[in-house]
Amino acid sequence: MTSNLADDASRPTTNSVPVPSALVPHLDQCALLLDIDGTLLDLAPTPREVWVPPELEQTLRALHERTSGALALVSGRSINDIDLIFAPLKLPAVGGHGAEMRLLSSAEQVATRAPPLDPDLKNRLAAIARISPGILLEDKGYSLALHYRLAPHTEKAIYESVAAIRAENPHAPLEVLPGKSVCEIKHAGVTKATGVLELMNHEPFKGRRPVFLGDDVTDETVFAIMPELRGLAFSVGRHSDIVAGHFDEPRDVRAWLARLLDPQLAPG
Structure with missing residues (x-):
């Protein structure tokens, strides 16, 4: 250090x-x-x-x-x-x-x-995992994480899909957290x-x-x-x-x- x-x-x-x-x-x-x-x-x-x-x-x-x-x-x-x-x-x-x-x-x-994610939004976001069998879906209730360490080539497609869903739901209080080989979507605030x-x-x-x-x-x-x-x-x-x-x-x-x-x- x-x-x-x-x-x-x-x-x-x-x-x-x-x-x-x-x-x-x-x-x-x-x-x-x-x-x-x-x-x-x-x-x-x-x-x-x-x-x-x-x-x-x-x-x-x-x-x-x-x-x-x-x-x-x-x-x-x-x-x-x-x-x-x-x-x-x-x-x-x-x-x-x-x-x-x-x-x-x-x-x-x-x-x-934090309140849980809207069920309909959660289902739409969860469907992004179908892009590749290497994407691991983690449901935390109040957030949803898409891990792509086993499928690094899907990173761009994942974030584009999340952006499209957010654009269709502009008033949904969502926040996207980019991490190390993970995209997490949670309630904002x-x-x-x-x-x-x-x-x-x-x-x-x-x-x-x-x-x-x-x-x-x-x-x-x-x-x-x-x-x-x-x-x-x-x-x-x-x-x-x-x-x-x-x-x-x-x-x-x-x-x-x-x-x-x-x-x-x-x-x-």
């Missing part, structure tokens, strides 16, 4: 992953907000094929404890999907690009903050940023300094609000002008998170 912050002097680790020294002693004052796909986990051919390394589960569990519960996963995935991937670990989460929220890992209820803003109004996150890590276009909305929250943002896999620094790939993120638990870096 490289950093643009003057006060984030880096310390070398065995994995050559720098750690912002200004952050580590103050984990008890921070809220760690972590995207999943492409940030914590390596991308896979399909969403169901991602793999959670056992050591990552241990790291997240320990950081959740060190931050007194102020660690949340912020993802386009539904919270139910997040729980399945990380089982048996269960963490606070903002799911569905802000459509869902769980403040405490022990909470059974998940607050829904709810984003990862609105979810994070709501999250930071509640304990145990309230009053803490958010530290957000993300890799995709959909994470840009969260990058943009970090200054007003006195927070830090780091991008993964690409540079961004509005972040404090970046990691090259998810394995660097995992090593950095593990390094945050190093007792030599903890306050004495």
Whole structure:
């Protein structure tokens, strides 16, 4: 990871992953907000094929404890999907690009903050998957995702089809989220940023300094609000002008998170 912050002097680790020294002693004052796909986990051919390394589960569990519960996963995935991937670990989460929220890992209820897509529109959008058998359709209720990692040649046709449906329904409150080999259509007005803003109004996150890590276009909305929250943002896999620094790939993120638990870096 490289950093643009003057006060984030880096310390070398065995994995050559720098750690912002200004952050580590103050984990008890921070809220760690972590995207999943492409940030914590390596991308896979399909969403169901991602793999959670056992050591990552241990790291997240320990950081959740060190931050007194102020660690949340912020993802386009539904919270139910997040729980399945990380089982048996269960963490606070903002799911569905802000459509869902769980403040405490022990909470059974998940607050829904976005209305479902219109059924007729959803059916029309779902039919786009027939362009190719390599397109994977994911129905989240409040959004619809068309994954084309197995059929990259269909990207243009997918977006043209979505644009045509939107043109025929100009008053439908739809938003298109382009991602890494995925086109997601959701209800407008709810984003990862609105979810994070709501999250930071509640304990145990309230009053803490958010530290957000993300890799995709959909994470840009969260990058943009970090200054007003006195927070830090780091991008993964690409540079961004509005972040404090970046990691090259998810394995660097995992090593950095593990390094945050190093007792030599903890306050004495």
